[in-house]
Amino acid sequence: MDPVEGLKLGFGLALTPQNLLFALVGCLVGTAIGVLPGIGPVSGVAILLPVIFASKVDPTSGMIMLAAVYYGSQYGGSTTSILINTPGESSSVMTCLDGYAMAKKGRAGPALAMAAIASFVAGTLAVLGLMLLAPPLTDFALGFGPEENTALMILGLTTLTRLAGRSVRKALLMAAFGLLLGTVGIDSMSGTPRFAFGNADLLQGFDFAVVAIGLFAFGELLTNAEESLDRPVIRTRLRDLWPTMADWIAVRVTLFRASVIGFLIGTLPGAGATVASFMAYAIEKRVSKHPELFGTGVIEGVAAPEAANNSATGGAMVPLLTLGLPSSATAAILLGAINIFGYRPGPLLAIEHPDFFWGVVASMYIGNVMLLILNLPLVGVWASILRIPYGILLPFIVLFTLIGTYAINNSIFDIWVMLAFGILGWIMRKFDYPAAPVVLALVLGPQLETNLRRALTISHGDYVTFLTHPIAAVLLALAVLSLTWPLLVRLARGKPTEVPISTEEV
Amino acid sequence: MAIALALLGAFMLVEASQLRMTSLGGGPGPGVFPAALGTLMLGLGAWLAPSTIRERTTFGNLPRVVALAGVLAAYALLLDGLGFVITTSLAMAVMLAAFTTHRRPLWAGVGVVGAVASYALFSSILRVQLPPDPWFIWP
Numbered sequence: 067m068d069p070v071e072g073l074k075l076g077f078g079l080a081l082t083p084q085n086l087l088f089a090l091v092g093c094l095v096g097t098a099i100g101v102l103p104g105i106g107p108v109s110g111v112a113i114l115l116p117v118i119f120a121s122k123v124d125p126t127s128g129m130i131m132l133a134a135v136y137y138g139s140q141y142g143g144s145t146t147s148i149l150i151n152t153p154g155e156s157s158s159v160m161t162c163l164d165g166y167a168m169a170k171k172g173r174a175g176p177a178l179a180m181a182a183i184a185s186f187v188a189g190t191l192a193v194l195g196l197m198l199l200a201p202p203l204t205d206f207a208l209g210f211g212p213e214e215n216t217a218l219m220i221l222g223l224t225t226l227t228r229l230a231g232r233s234v235r236k237a238l239l240m241a242a243f244g245l246l247l248g249t250v251g252i253d254s255m256s257g258t259p260r261f262a263f264g265n266a267d268l269l270q271g272f273d274f275a276v277v278a279i280g281l282f283a284f285g286e287l288l289t290n291a292e293e294s295l296d297r298p299v300i301r302t303r304l305r306d307l308w309p310t311m312a313d314w315i316a317v318r319v320t321l322f323r324a325s326v327i328g329f330l331i332g333t334l335p336g337a338g339a340t341v342a343s344f345m346a347y348a349i350e351k352r353v354s355k356h357p358e359l360f361g362t363g364v365i366e367g368v369a370a371p372e373a374a375n376n377s378a379t380g381g382a383m384v385p386l387l388t389l390g391l392p393s394s395a396t397a398a399i400l401l402g403a404i405n406i407f408g409y410r411p412g413p414l415l416a417i418e419h420p421d422f423f424w425g426v427v428a429s430m431y432i433g434n435v436m437l438l439i440l441n442l443p444l445v446g447v448w449a450s451i452l453r454i455p456y457g458i459l460l461p462f463i464v465l466f467t468l469i470g471t472y473a474i475n476n477s478i479f480d481i482w483v484m485l486a487f488g489i490l491g492w493i494m495r496k497f498d499y500p501a502a503p504v505v506l507a508l509v510l511g512p513q514l515e516t517n518l519r520r521a522l523t524i525s526h527g528d529y530v531t532f533l534t535h536p537i538a539a540v541l542l543a544l545a546v547l548s549l550t551w552p553l554l555v556r557l558a559r560g561k562p563t564e565v566p567i568s569t570e571e572v
Numbered sequence: 573m574a575i576a577l578a579l580l581g582a583f584m585l586v587e588a589s590q591l592r593m594t595s596l597g598g599g600p601g602p603g604v605f606p607a608a609l610g611t612l613m614l615g616l617g618a619w620l621a622p623s624t625i626r627e628r629t630t631f632g633n634l635p636r637v638v639a640l641a642g643v644l645a646a647y648a649l650l651l652d653g654l655g656f657v658i659t660t661s662l663a664m665a666v667m668l669a670a671f672t673t674h675r676r677p678l679w680a681g682v683g684v685v686g687a688v689a690s691y692a693l694f695s696s697i698l699r700v701q702l703p704p705d706p707w708f709i710w711p
Contacts, residue, residue, distance in 0.1 A: 116700075117694065117698065117700055120698075120699070120700040120701060121698045121699055121700060122699065233620075235616055235619060235620050236574075236620065238612075238616055239574065239577055239613060239616040239617060239620065242581070242609050242612045242613045242616060243577060243580075243613060245605075245609050246580075246581075246584055246606060246609045246610065246613065249605060249606045249609070253602040255595070255602070256592070256595060256601065256602045258591060258592070258602040260588075260591060260602060260606065261584070261587060261606070284644075287640065288637050288640060288641065291633070291636045291637055291639075291640045291671075292631065292632040292633050292634065292636060292637045293632050293633070294632075294633075455672070457668075457671035457672045457673070458668065458671070458672060458679060458682075460667070460671055461663075461664050461667035461668050461671065461683060461686075462664075462686060464640070464644070464663075464667065465660065465663075465664060465686065465687070465690055468644075468647065468660070468663075469690060469694055469700070469702070472651075472702060472703070473694075473700045473701065473702075476701050478648055478651050478652055478703075481644070481647070481648040481651070482648050485641065485644045485645060485648065488641070488644075489641060492637065493573060494573070496629040496631075497573050497624075497627055497629060499573060515605045518600075518605065519595070519599050519600050519604075519605070520599075522599040522600050523595065523597045523598060523599030523600075524599075526598045526599070527594075527598055527599055527600070
């Protein structure tokens with residue numbers, strides 16, 4: 067479908083009262099999730115998904131709400147960064163530097179307003195980018211067979227693994243663990259039960275949402291319970307919300323530059339909003355006429371990471387909706403959501419279900435408008451959440467994780483699984499093992515295995531088939547390169563290199 | 573942790589080796605993929621093991637972690653017998669009393685109200701299926 071026609075169809079759907087309501091609720095819940103410490107976009111989307119599914123909501127409305135939670139949480143994360151120097155999400159870490167410095171100078175209002183405006187501008191540009199990139203990418207991917215699909219998923223796994231956490235070996239081990247978890251249950255190709263050990267619940271396999279809630283939400287809650295429950299309390303007065311003319315002049319190019327950087331990075335598997343915000347901040351500082359002032363409360367230091375992390379969210383939708391390839395843990399949950407709603411993620415999604423595809427795209431734009439209109443007047447409300455002692459918030463967050471977990475399959479066994487993965491997630495945090503590769507691998511694992519076995523069945527067991535298909539060969543070469551690149555650089559330079567940042571909660 | 577994962581990899585490798593390695597169509601059987609993953613985990617875990625032995629971490633308020641995990645384990649044990657409202661009320665009251673420092677009875681009461689309200693919201697309004705009350709106190 068022509069992008070303009072598609073967008074017309076999408077806006078027609080997204081502007082219905084029901085879908086507007088879902089986008090609104092998604093934006094509000096997402097912002098609250100971003101503001102709340104101890105619950106991020108991965109946990110938020112994972113907890114809400116079963117609730118939405120159990121409520122028998124129309125798939126397009128459900129996806130609109132989940133996508134709104136995703137980008138709403140990116141905005142919410144900036145509020146805590148600016149007001150109490152505590153990033154709600156890892157993608158808001160860079161916003162702390164200048165946002166909190168502005169708050170200390172009594173300019174919390176303009177910093178929060180700029181975060182909302184930057185998110186809006188970036189969100190708008192990201193939707194445009196998605197609209198332009200999605201159709202050609204869909205056409206390109208339509209010719210993919212099992213060989214190309216296998217190679218694409220391996221590339222997605224290796225790039226995320228390369229960027230998640232500080233140690234590639236640990237991230238690879240976690241990805242292998244996630245893939246292995248995906249093999250538990252009845253084998254879809256032969257019907258053979260695998261690793262169920264006579265347990266009827268294990269025959270169904272591990273649900274990715276239960277594992278994600280455990281590793282991300284409950285693991286984080288255990289970590290928070292271990293630390294002091296006395297959180298920083300907001301002391302900033304919110305007044306003079308609107309940025310000054312000087313602020314506008316300072317960010318006029320920043321907003322566009324950071325949006326483009328964020329979008330492009332967001333489309334890359336594994337990079338995500340965190341890397342985008344770090345890179346946009348670094349580039350902004352490099353091109354600035356006064357780099358020495360970064361970190362002391364300059365408005366570009368807020369606009370750049372906020373624009374980048376929001377447009378990266380839009381960028382992440384490109385491979386997700388067109389190739390069925392999630393570029394982050396949150397996108398992996400959204401991919402699972404598309405499956406749960408009964409649709410097949412990938413290039414055929416836009417052709418078979420244009421209403422779903424374009425409805426979600428159009429709703430992202432509407433959601434950004436909502437976030438801008440709502441969040442400036444609601445800044446005080448979000449700030450008031452931060453005044454609630456964490457000892458009171460924590461049990462309520464636990465309550466939502468329990469409801470979300472139970473609602474997936476109406477199974478108490480899932481609560482045990484969530485508890486077990488929560489404890490595992492807590493231990494993984496202790497020893498610096500990233501959780502994102504586990505969830506991504508668990509979501510992609512069954513598809514990867516099916517495509518791999520199909521390809522090998524067609525080729526009568528000949529593994530060379532992946533090298534004789536040019537696209538698959540290129541994708542596999544990129545996968546190998548993504549893992550070995552730092553080693554190659556180290557060999558070339560003769561000194562060690564390390565990954566500077568982690569994209570754990572991407 | 574790497575050692576534990578390496579051992580898990582070895583265990584899965586042994587288990588996978590008991591599955592068929594080829595399919596009727598000449599392609600790989602259900603055992604190939606998990607066997608390869610078990611081997612990968614074993615190898616990576618063994619590679620990481622020497623550095624893992626040297627790894628040290630610090631713990632904060634460990635009793636609170638155990639308490640939170642314990643509350644959830646008790647919750648999972650009681651949920652089927654007592655239903656959502658009673659089990660959740662108990663869990664919320666215990667957690668709020670344990671994690672607050674002032675006016676604990678009040679906050680425990682708030683927890684009970686929160687549990688009832690969440691049941692009303694999710695079960696009655698959003699139609700999310702939650703464990704029913706065995707005594708039918710709640711519809």
